Amino acid sequence: MAPRTRKDARRAEIVRAALEAIAERGYRGASLASVAERVGLTQQGLLHYFPTKDDLLVAVLAERDQWDSAPGSGWRADLLAALVEYNVMRPGVVQTFSALLGESVTEDHPARPYFTLRYTRVRAEMARSLRGEYGERLPSGLTPEQAAPLLVAVMDGLQYQWLLDPEAVDMAEAFRAFLTLLGTEPRTGS
Numbered sequence: 001m002a003p004r005t006r007k008d009a010r011r012a013e014i015v016r017a018a019l020e021a022i023a024e025r026g027y028r029g030a031s032l033a034s035v036a037e038r039v040g041l042t043q044q045g046l047l048h049y050f051p052t053k054d055d056l057l058v059a060v061l062a063e064r065d066q067w068d069s070a071p072g073s074g075w076r077a078d079l080l081a082a083l084v085e086y087n088v089m090r091p092g093v094v095q096t097f098s099a100l101l102g103e104s105v106t107e108d109h110p111a112r113p114y115f116t117l118r119y120t121r122v123r124a125e126m127a128r129s130l131r132g133e134y135g136e137r138l139p140s141g142l143t144p145e146q147a148a149p150l151l152v153a154v155m156d157g158l159q160y161q162w163l164l165d166p167e168a169v170d171m172a173e174a175f176r177a178f179l180t181l182l183g184t185e186p187r188t189g190s
Contacts (some may be wrong), residue, residue: 011049013039018056019095023096027057027103027111042079054110057100061114064097069162076133084155091166101156123148130184139183147182154178173181 004012008013013158020042021030034052035048050056087094104111125144130144138147154175 002171005086007049010039011059012063014041014046014049014056015059018060019063020092022057023092024062026099027109032056032175057110057112060096061100061111062120064093065118067133076129077179077182080151080155081172081176084158085172087159088162088171095163098156098163100160119152122152126151140181142182147184150182151178153165 014035018030018035021035024030025034032046033043034041035056039046044068046056048072050059100111102111104115106112127144128150130138130147134144135144140147142150158169158171158174161169176185
């Protein structure tokens with residue numbers, strides 16, 4: 001892996017600041033000027049790193065996906081359960097993702113193509129991993145293609161419920177209960 005350049009480090013700092021601003025105000029409410037101010041740049045200086053607000057948004061989403069991906073790990077039940085538990089420790093990231101996902105359902109939202117492609121890829125990867133682990137049928141009788149969108153829906157739906165009422169919704173416990181329904185309980189130990 002090549003060493004990080006100063007420009008790479010600055011871009012990473014801007015992405016973190018944008019994530020914070022979006023978490024606080026939503027995509028439409030987070031201005032380039034406010035992100036620039038957080039990192040000690042002018043808006044024009046920020047545009048040197050990200051020519052448009054949409055470019056910055058895509059960088060924020062890609063960074064968030066990097067945090068959630070372990071290369072070669074697939075989407076095994078135990079890793080998904082661990083990801084849900086990890087998300088409990090980073091409510092700002094979960095809030096940003098959830099806010100952007102909700103906003104992206106509108107036709108003109110710049111993140112709509114990103115989320116559409118992301119969900120297509122995630123469902124396919126989950127189905128492939130489930131097939132590798134369970135074959136053509138999960139213990140519940142569902143096919144991997146039937147289970148994959150359900151896993152995504154439960155993960156994202158639990159995030160919304162947890163963000164709205166964290167005292168009432170134990171996201172990690174509820175996800176483990178769903179895995180039990182699917183017959184794909186997380187493995188314990190290695």
